[in-house]
Amino acid sequence: MRYNERELLSLARQPAEKAAEIRMSVPKKGNVLKKRLVKLVVNFLFYFRTDEAEPIGALLLEHCKITKEEENVFSISFIEEPERKYCFECATKEQCQEWVEALRRASYEFLRRSLIFYRNEIQKMTGKDPLEQYGISEEARFQLGAHRQ
Amino acid sequence: MKLNERSVAHYATCDSPADHAGFLRKRVERHHHHAHHHGTSYQRRWFVLKGNLLFYFEERDSREPVGLVVLEGCTVELCEAAEEFAFAIRFDDAGAKAYVLVADGQAAMEAWVKALSRASFDYMRLVVRELEKQLEEACKSLAACRKSPWRSSSSGRKRHLSNPALQPLQEKPTTLENGYSTWSSGGCVAGGATCTDHDGGQPKPPPLPPRRRLAASSATGSPAPGLSPAMLESPVSPETICFSKLHNWYGQEIAVLRREWQERQKRGHP
Helix, strand or coil: CCHHHHHHHHHHHCCCCCEEEEEEECCCCCCCCCEEEEEEEEEEEEEEECCCCCCCCCEEECCCCEEEECCCCEEEEEEEEEEEEEEECCHHHHHHHHHHHEEEHHCHHHHHHHHHHHHHHHHHHCCCCCCCCCCCCCCHHHCCCCCCC | EEEEEEHHHHHHHHCCCCCCEEEEEECCCCCCCCCCCCCCCEEEEEEEEEEEEEECCCCCCCCCCCEEEEEECEEEEEEECCCCCCEEEEEECCCCCEEEECCCCCCHHHHHHHHCCCCCHHHHHHHHHHHHHHHHHHHHHHHHHHCCCCCHHHHHHHHHHCCCCHHHHCCCCCCCCHHHHHHHHCCCCCCCCCCCCCCCCHHHHHHHHCCCCCCCCCCCCCCCCCCCCCCCCCCCCCCCCCHHHHHHHHHHHHHHHHHHHHHHHHHHHH
16 A cells, blocks of 8 residues: 655654653564654654654554553554554553553544534533534534444 | 554545545656656546545455555645646645645535545644633533522523523433443543443544643644643633543532522422
8 A cells, every 4th residue: 555655754753742762562473572762643653763763663543442451561453453462561650541541542533523522512502513613514524423433 | 664554454444434535536657758648647546535544446446545645734725737626735845746636526626625624633633622612611601600699590590491502411312422321431541441442333432632731823732752631620620631520520510500409499389
């Protein structure tokens, strides 16, 4: 699958929602934990060798499951391959909890569900659709009751 | 740079609804030098927009996308191509190539330009923050109404009770409100529970996004590594990190309102 790698690399250089040096392993033989700079930007998680400017890899965080494995370890796996896990060993359990929470909110799909929730709540409270003033009420991506996964 | 391509391709083809889809002709870069003609050529592809990702497939029923355009940070503009109904997706980077796409007609072109220009994660996040603020304000005015003196509050309350906005509290739950029953048991991330991100087919209301103590202009987030989301404990609503907490707070408001109303009813009937 082709993709605009250049733009993805540019995204990796932008200010991050969260960034830290964390030991991580990728799902392959050995599962060795290596220290990486891990950076969350929009719905992508980039990981770099600690002294390099360009990421080694990127994970799109849609349809993924963030699991707290142990006190300071969490993993990311994807719906279609639940056994393949990217593991992250944090310095403290607090850091682990912060990352788990941040990553669970990092998907576009999560944002969409939040928006639909707020829109619905505001409409119930005030009787008005808050999106009307922006002229975007009819956009497919904002629809109430849309059963989205 | 590696990308979790298998998972990305799966996201493209799974049955989560697309934000927009349709055939477009995509201008092709000509790499080979043995081309017989000098005009630009186009390939017709099936395009699917999901979130901030634009996928394209060879055919509508292809099982895997041929390509992906990550849309974050792009601009979408109509372009002066020889083709009618052409538009371009461009990026800031001077050397980056633009994606020139051609729609079937005026309406299709306009629909695509609209959908693509609102596709970024940043845009979605802005709208969510705005709605979060509005909801907080709506709660504030609800709380303010409750705090007013007895006389005006009774009429205020009558207005409230007849206000269609309050009635849903007594209504049978709709599919979205059904979430109330699951939220208190499953909504909160804290406590070591493994709150899963994927729904498994059920509409799962999310814990509210964290309050961000950032200037509205800072769209791409805090630059400080390891900085946890700012938590603002406002006087009228608790921090929104944990939805079940907010839900309980709402519930308390309602419980107090109901109790006061019932007491007044009792006093009214000797």
